Ligand code: HC1
């Protein structure tokens with residue numbers, strides 16, 4: 001293979017698309033703001049400049065490696081250049097680091113520290129915050145934006161939403177919604193993926209922790225909580241545990257110490273969804289319903305995207321509430337028997353769940369079934385705030401009476417999981433061999449588009465599984481052009497909930513590891529089919545009796 005000499009050391013080219021990948025392979029962490037392996041190359045921040053053998057400067061992210069190249073990554077000139085870029089960025093930046101919600105995770109802060117920036121020689125043009133907190137999901141501070149464009153490319157290329165873009169030119173350049181409207185009046189669907197790639201505090205997840213602390217301190221409130229599948233495989237790494245390992249036991253122990261009265265697992269709600277959704281699917285299929293394919297409805301950013309872009313497809317979206325909302329209906333009903341005011345909190349990997357929880361469809365007498373949604377990131381902060389040493393906790397179990405769940409519910413947190421859970425339910429062969437072969441039917445894997453065919457009786461059903469909204473809209477266009485599908489699973493975040501924007505920052509490999517973590521958690525459960533969850537029977541004969549439609553379903557109207 002061809003070789004590039006990097007800082008005097010030969011490095012073999014092995015399919016790397018740009019010098020930056022090669023340099024990183026050589027173990028050198030070249031700084032970047034605008035390079036993101038999942039997005040297109042923008043080449044604007046200039047932090048990754050390297051010096052070629054003729055003394056010229058090249059941006060490593062946009063230079064393809066060629067055999068015989070000799071480059072240096074760390075010369076006096078490059079160090080000066082990078083410091084200058086950092087100073088210019090800092091001069092254009094609201095620098096309230098100690099009170100910024102990205103304090104400790106900000107790339108600008110990190111690089112300013114690494115490059116030992118001790119002062120900025122230029123006047124600060126954006127010293128004050130400039131906040132748009134109109135969205136229920138994310139908060140924007142224009143004065144913390146460094147114009148790397150990661151959010152724009154995410155929102156446009158990966159999500160096909162186009163809520164934000166570059167506006168104006170030169171020193172007046174900003175990233176803005178159309179006509180600078182608040183984010184809440186833009187096409188934004190709240191997926192939060194822009195915040196997930198933002199290197200600074202310009203786009204951050206909305207913070208609802210203080211409301212939860214307040215409820216926990218309120219003696220008249222009985223506070224219950226549910227934990228989504230994907231949270232357990234993303235939290236541990238923040239506390240030095242292995243990424244992808246199932247930390248549900250420690251999460252439960254931490255929540256109990258914080259004062260939550262009842263702790264449940266959203267996977268139980270997912271079992272309800274499996275039963276309702278497979279029932280609805282078969283009913284529509286057998287009735288020859290024209291509103292087919294059936295689209296899943298558990299992802300609130302997808303529902304929002306459908307409402308804003310394809311309202312004509314709303315009849316195809318399952319009437320099933322998401323697992324979070326189904327479970328919240330049950331938990332709130334149960335809570336009404338208490339003498340204390342029931343308050344329900346959901347810990348989610350997702351920013352759009354904050355929006356879902358606030359929808360009028362899920363309120364009773366103006367009180368939401370889920371009072372507050374906090375993300376994995378917020379839970380991590382709460383654990384740190386309360387001084388709990390996460391790694392010292394002994395794992396504990398969730399509470400009864402709603403404490404039984406199945407592997408089918410657990411795998412909802414990764415793309416393809418909902419489909420696999422539904423297939424487990426629909427399969428007439430309940431043997432272990434059948435269960436294992438369903439795993440090989442094409443629903444697993446982090447690819448953004450997967451297709452499979454499955455037999456139901458003597459019918460061959462066509463199933464599509466998409467994650468990422470660009471993939472979703474491409475599939476919808478194909479369906480509109482006449483391609484036939486019976487069932488479509490949609491998750492707005494690429495890879496499903498494990499990649500939710502409420503999770504700590506992760507590379508694609510780490511997201512895949514989280515997905516694998518959910519499959520191994522599934523392997524460890526002794527009940528793997530939702531219909532075998534013993535709790536289901538008692539719910540249908542109890543709280544849900546005569547109220548299935550009222551408590552578990554919803555009609556999203558155009
Ligand atoms: Fe998800 Fe779901 S899987 S949507 O990704 O259907 O957020 O984890 O809780 O509701 O169960 C999210 C995850 C989550 C719901 C379930």
Ligand code: SF4
Nearest residue numbers: 155188189191192194
């Ligand atoms: Fe675009 Fe999603 Fe960010 Fe909204 S939350 S601006 S849809 S990337």
